Amino acid sequence: MPATKLSKAAQDNASRVFDLDVSSLRELNQALHNLTPGSNETAWEVLNPKGNHSVAVGVDQPVSIDVRGSVGYYCGGMNSGGAITVHGSAGPGVGENMMSGSITVKGDASQYAGATGKGGLLVIEGNASSRCGISMKGIDIVVHGNIGHMSAFMAQSGNLVVLGDAGDALGDSIYEARLFVRGEVGSLGADCIAKEMRPEHLELLQGLLDRAGVTGVKPSEFKRYGSARTLYNFNIDNADAY
Secondary structure, three states: OOOOOOOHHHHHHOOEEEEOOOOOHHHHHHHHHOOOOOOOOOEEEEEOOOOOOOOOOOOOOOOEEEEEOOEOOOOOOOOEEEEEEEOOOEOOOOOOOOOEEEEEEOOOEOOOOOOOOOOOEEEEOOOEOOOOOOOOEEEEEEEOOOEOOOOOOOOOEEEEEEOOOEOOOEOOOOOOOEEEEOOOEOOEOOOEEEEOOOHHHHHHHHHHHHHOOOOOOOHHHOEEEEEOOOOOOOOHHHHHHO
16 A cells, blocks of 8 residues: 555654664764754654763753663753653763753753753652752742752752652752752751741742652642751952952
């Protein structure tokens, strides 16, 4: 039988597939960077990533990208509007400096996931290693499992939600980020303290859990941590001296 010709609508909705056994990573990223506003190439599929570094970095259009396998360093770095799903685990720096959009890792993530992220949502359905959310600047991170030591170090703003346990030195030198941990905390870092969970925090946390697809978990099961503000040295009266 002759092949059926796809309608224009079906062609528009079909995924653009990149097999990294056939095409180079540079070709994939260049094709994503070449997208223009209003492009109908909104669905992408990446096959055989095999631990490649910098998969789908610098995405700046509202496209959906399914990566079928595990990735290396900096997957989705600088993401601005893309919805990236890694059907595997991710190496160090997944979502590093993310601006907006979302990244979902179906497996585990290595160290400094979401580092310096300025916006968007990073969901890790497994565990995250050390320094998760280091120097976060507005990103929301939800980890279904545990996180390692020194997570949220110098975290400036945004929210880190952990359904499991947190390692030692959580929130060391933290600024104004909010940390919510359901399990045990190995130890708190310098200037990080337990804080009251007020109604507005319960509402905020419920919204984050909903966005991350978490069910069967209540915000009341979490504890909140944040800055004691004892390390602040800036004085507005001396601004001209800085």
